[in-house]
Amino acid sequence: MKITIVYDNYILNEYKGLKSSMGFSCFIQTQSNNLLFDTGWDGDMLLTNMKLLGIDYQDTDIIFISHNHGDHEGGLARYLTLNPNPKIFVPKSFYKNLLNRLGPQQTELRKKVYAVEKSVQICRNIFSTGEIEGIFIPKEENQKILIKEQSLIIKSRKGVIVIVGCGHSGIGNILNSANDIGKVYALIGGFHDFQEYELLNTLTINMLNDFSGFLKFAALKSSGKGGIPLIVPTHCTRHRKEIFSLFPNNSEKGGVGYELVIDENEI
Numbered sequence: 001m002k003i004t005i006v007y008d009n010y011i012l013n014e015y016k017g018l019k020s021s022m023g024f025s026c027f028i029q030t031q032s033n034n035l036l037f038d039t040g041w042d043g044d045m046l047l048t049n050m051k052l053l054g055i056d057y058q059d060t061d062i063i064f065i066s067h068n069h070g071d072h073e074g075g076l077a078r079y080l081t082l083n084p085n086p087k088i089f090v091p092k093s094f095y096k097n098l099l100n101r102l103g104p105q106q107t108e109l110r111k112k113v114y115a116v117e118k119s120v121q122i123c124r125n126i127f128s129t130g131e132i133e134g135i136f137i138p139k140e141e142n143q144k145i146l147i148k149e150q151s152l153i154i155k156s157r158k159g160v161i162v163i164v165g166c167g168h169s170g171i172g173n174i175l176n177s178a179n180d181i182g183k184v185y186a187l188i189g190g191f192h193d194f195q196e197y198e199l200l201n202t203l204t205i206n207m208l209n210d211f212s213g214f215l216k217f218a219a220l221k222s223s224g225k226g227g228i229p230l231i232v233p234t235h236c237t238r239h240r241k242e243i244f245s246l247f248p249n250n251s252e253k254g255g256v257g258y259e260l261v262i263d264e265n266e267i
């Protein structure tokens with residue numbers, strides 16, 4: 001299985017002519033399915049990056065949209081004009097809006113859109129956390145806006161890989177939901193304003209349902225040891241530097257061109 005970041009605020013491999021821009025998307029290739037997670041803002045940039053990374057956009061079975069923000073679903077319309085074949089899984093809160101955008105004539109395309117509310121299996125070894133409500137505070141405004149977001153959970157023998165769009169749902173809530181499927185191996189994507197770093201420690205995650213101040217303190221002290229084996233904070237993550245310095249051995253820089261390969265025997 002291979003996960004490739006194809007759209008991001010950062011670039012990992014400058015030499016290939018890849019472009020970066022505000023937004024996020026990654027392509028997940030497994031033995032049974034190819035899934036596009038989000039589409040970034042600009043569909044053409046997404047398609048160019050995919051091509052440069054050797055990914056054929058026609059070879060997509062599923063599109064998974066994390067939430068109704070332009071930097072995650074902006075490229076969807078362009079993508080669908082070139083490849084209208086994939087099934088599309090969107091949060092229920094985005095479903096009507098998307099159907100309206102597609103328009104009444106697009107009958108075949110409309111049939112392929114699925115509204116996700118609760119945690120659900122998307123395809124073999126791949127799940128959605130379901131919609132989790134969170135808060136979004138736009139830079140220019142002070143008011144808090146409620147937004148629902150779904151995250152992706154991939155089962156592997158190494159543990160569960162969690163892919164997050166913007167992290168509006170709260171990383172703690174997302175990890176808690178992922179923990180229902182299995183022990184978390186990797187956390188990849190946008191963590192937004194996330195600062196509860198102790199949650200990245202496995203001990204704390206396992207105790208989330210039965211949380212006490214003492215356990216939280218113990219987990220903080222042992223952070224770095226026994227934590228999530230792979231943390232890739234990218235896209236909108238505001239406190240990337242803090243995460244890299246707190247978890248120097250188990251965090252990696254994301255960006256367009258980032259690849260995580262897991263042996264199929266480990267899936």
Ligand SMILES: [Zn+2]
Nearest residue numbers: 071165166236
């Ligand atoms: Zn975002």
Ligand SMILES: [Zn+2]
Nearest residue numbers: 067069166168
């Ligand atoms: Zn967002």
